[in-house]
Amino acid sequence: MRVIALDVRPRRLGYVVFEGPTRLIDWGVKRFEVEVRHVERIVRLVAVYHPSVILLRNVRKNSSRHTPAFRSVHRRIVNWANSVELPIAYVTEAAVRQTFSASAKATKERIARLIAGCFPELAWHVPPPRKLWQSESRSMPIFDAAALALAYFAKKDPMAVRKFIVESVSFHRPLGGVAR
């Protein structure tokens, strides 16, 4: 099953393409000057990868992410997906944290390091620990999107995904060594 997971921000789009939970096909972050560009980029990704489903984060209405700009972009994406009859699946924040919370509290940084442990090709994107006064790293949407995808697969087969995460991380390198 090929899926595209999207981390949608008003001016950014993080995406990952997976073929099953263990095969990462493509990833990236795109920055836009105008909000309408999100759909253009997604159309190109879908044309190349023919996914079975698009994964989006289920953003709660009281979340700080649920801004008018986000709603506008989200609505455009959903309308487009409906027009081409491409199914959308929503992944909740709780499902993401549950997937990665085996041994410790699943913070964004920790999830990013775990994902980089599973997919060493992403390791160089892992941002250094963020200081309070710093903005979020540009590459973080990649890990947010990858976390959505793995949480989606974990919903279908939780044991297999958790085993994959644990085995990959212990095989490749200790957790602390992944971050720059």
Place this chain on the structure above:
Amino acid sequence: METEDIRTLSNYIRVHRKKSGLNQHELSMLLGYIGDGQVARHERSLSLPTLTTALAYEVIFRVPVADLFPATRERAQQDIDERIQALKGALEQRSGKGRYAPVTARKLEWIAMRYEST
């Protein structure tokens, strides 16, 4: 783990390039191209690489050509299967007598063996 309904990508050059961390320009340089347009065209399946370039991709990524270009391989397989069936039909219509009978029998045997082994 479910793996059904995956429509094969036409090629996996971009996948392996991104895994390696190379950009299109660097990959073009490794292939001996001057610009990076050819690699972009290969990745988007707008053109097929020459045999030399396809083998160069194999050498660079250490992945068999058939795995880098699964759709092309699948198409070749289908075409060959159809032509072999046509050839088999033609051979079977030949009479089993005469000086060419042994070689015709050998060809039919080879075709049968080919299908058994797959």
